[in-house]
Amino acid sequence: MEEPESASASGSSAERSLRLLALLANEGRALTLADLAAQLGLPKGTAHRICTQLLAGGFLARDVDERSFSVGPALRKLAFDTLNHGVVRGLRHEVLSELVREVGETCNLTTLDGARVLYLDRVEAQWPLRLTLDVGSHVPLHCTASGKLFLAQMPKKERDALIGSLPLERMTANSITTAEAMHAECEEIARQGYSCDREEFIAGLVAVAVPVRDAQGAVRAALAVHAPTARMSMDDALKRIDALKAAAGKMTALL
Template identity: 35%
Template sequence: MSASDVPVDVVGRAIRLLLLVGEHPHGITLSELARESGVPVSTSHRLVNSLCREGLVEFEPVGKRYKPGLGLFRLGQQAGQAYGFAGAALPVMQRVTRQTEEATLMSVLDGTHHLYVHYVDGPLPVGVRSEPGRHGPLHCTSMGKVLLAFAPAEVRADLLERVELTPYGPRSITDRAVLRAEVERAAERGYATADEEHHAGLRAVAVPVLRPDGTVFAALSTAAPAFRRTLDDLVAMVPVLQAAASELGVRLPTR
């Protein structure tokens, strides 16, 4: 973060510190907080201690690290309930996993990334893991491509110009023209795939969850190790995902 990006108001600085703590579930020191946020150490200390008093942040004396507090967890759970991620989405996603025997994931668009909001683990010994609350790239994940493909035209055009094409996996898309073509194909087919683009040895397929008015709400994905599932295997699961997405589009709150 550059000096010009540092919030100048107290609330903005406190939010910036809270977000940083949330990005470090195993804890972050005061000096690291100050350095990463660009907020002076004395101000960081005062603000993060205020967050501790409210239960949003927890101070761990051993190691002198700040970690997400239970208050932050409670807020996250309340937000998840408001969006229907737990109550409405979980039973549908569990059913998908029973049918596919692989992990089922859900993400929403969040700026120039997608945000993992729900995850159901598969029953097989080796599978795909996900952490709700974490961000993922748009250009090299099946859910990211779907969210791009079904975003409003002006949003899609803007993101296709701005997303960073970082080569995360051995087959990551690093050419903007190739990404545009891939997103166009996803819009035409109604689904997107990722073949070892985000992580080596991982394949995934995703479909959009559309609101009744046709706007995209989220992306729903099945992900599996490449040694167990070919891309054709995953594409064969698209009808299962689409049926679930249609149900979720009706059940999830219209926001």
């Protein structure tokens, strides 16, 4: 027989649902039903009912192991809409604009959206030759600077499971297409603190990305610069890392 809910766990169903979503969002990783129930002080039956309702609404999703829960598409959309709302979005956009003026190339702010990268904001450099990706666009994880950065910062167990589920499609001759090579790449990114796209997504295009952390140090977004190799070599891109890190520091207060 399950224990009755504690006083701290009491409250409306809506309140408990919000606390469960907040827990998952703050953890930044998938949690089992037992984990959720224990951390929220809820009986497993109650936690199961809440999860079932949130799954139906798209606010939760089954993780790749089918035993754990992660944030769902509806919650990610809510987070995206929140990040792109009002005054704070304007302040982040200004930081991005200042960065573009400093480095002279297109820069973007992205976040992890399931098994893809989501563009939160983007400022184009004023060059005739450039790649246009609208805010709200998605790009792959395995062949982009931001995507590989997000993979590298994940807990190893979660990262291994996600890499195992990715198709690792060959986008160019330089794309990483084996799990072994991707694991090695992630270890290197974690060690050096930044990620590179060496013409892995689009031939003739290079990029560098750095993490944007929240006040607790968790990676919540990535800041990247990219340009055609006709204007910016990989060595040139690496020279812009200090500017990217400085801008990422300013972004922390605006998440």
